[in-house]
Amino acid sequence: MNSVKENQSFLDFAYQLYKTMKTNEISLVYEGEVTQEITKTFTSLTEKSLTKSAESNQVQRKVFNVMVECLQNISKHADTLSEDDEERRGIVMVSKGEESYNIITGNIIKNDKVAELQSTLETVNGLDKEGLSELYKKQIKEGRISDKGGAGLGLIDIAKKTGSKLTYQFKTLNEDRSFFILTSTIKRN
Amino acid sequence: MEVINIKGTEDTPNVVLDKANGTFEISGRSLPEDVNHFYEPILNWIDQYASDANAETIFNFKLEYFNTASSKVILDILLKFEEIFESGKSVKIKWHYHEEEEDMLEAGEEYADIVEIPFEYILLPD
DSSP: OHHHHHHHHHHHHHHHHHHHHHHTTEEEEEEEEOOHHHHHHHHHHHHHHHHHTTOOHHHHHHHHHHHHHHHHHHHHHOBOSSTTOOOOEEEEEEEEOSSEEEEEEEEEEEHHHHHHHHHHHHHHHTOOHHHHHHHHHHHHHTTOOOTTOOHHHHHHHHHHHHOSOOEEEEEEOSSSEEEEEEEEEEEOO | OOOEEEOOOSSSOEEEEETTTTEEEEEEEEOOSOHHHHHHHHHHHHHHHHTTOOSEEEEEEEEEEEOHHHHHHHHHHHHHHHHHHHTTOEEEEEEEEETTOHHHHHHHHHHHHHSOSOEEEEEEOO
C-alpha cells in the first residue's frame, strides 16, 4: 500500500517537474558527476537545440562559451562532501527566458575557499567591459593559472562575454562546506 | 624539420606546422580537459623551429572557440613567435574571425596588446 502511494507521489512529482520545465523553458537539468565527456555532451546538445531555435549565431556562441567555462569550473574545482569522495559533482540547468538564457550551475565548495571566490566574484562584478579586458590580460600575462586552469579567468571570461553581472549565492551546508550557485545570463538581443 | 599535422576533434583544434612549406595554422575548437598534454608537442616544435626559423613566418589562427585554459597556452605560443620576431625575422599573425564573432575579434586584439608582433584581422565569410 505504502509503495503504491509512493509511486503515485513520484508520478505527481514527475508531472510537476515536466510542467515547471515547460513553463520556464528549461532545456536541461542535471545533477551528477561533471566530466569532460559530460561537458562535451551537454554543450553539443544545447548547441543543436539553439541551432534549431533560430537564435542568432552570436547568442549561440556565447551560450556555448559560458557553458564550457561553467562546466569546466565544476569538473576542475568542485569539492566533495567527504574527503574520500573523488567525483566532482554539480547541478547544471539551462533555461530560456523572454530576454535571456540563464545558465545555472552549482557545486560544493570548502568553506575555507569561499572568501577568495567571493572576492573574485565581487571584483569581476565591479568592473566594466574595459576593466574586465584589462584584468583578463593581466591574469593571462602573469600566468596566474594553476595546472587546473584557474577558475578566476573563467569567471572574468563569462562576465566579459555575457556583459551581465554574475549572480551567486553560498548556502552553508555544515561547518566545512557550502553549496555555491552561479547564474550566468546571456541576453538574447 | 618534422611536420606536425593534427586532425581536430570536438574539443581539440586542427594544427598544421610545416616549416618547409611555410604553413603554420591552428583552427577549430580548443577546449581540451588537459591543455598541457595537448599543447606540449606543439610548444616543443616551436622551440625547435625558433632555433632556425624561416625568414618569414605567417601564422594563421582560425579558431572558432577556445576555453580560458587554452587562452594561456595560445599566449605562450605567441610569446615564442615574439622572440623570433625580436630576433629580426619577419613574423605576422593572421587572426581570422566571422562577422558575428565579435568576441573572437576582441580576443585577437587583446593578444595584440600583449605581444609585439604585427596582427592582421581577417573577416571570414559566414
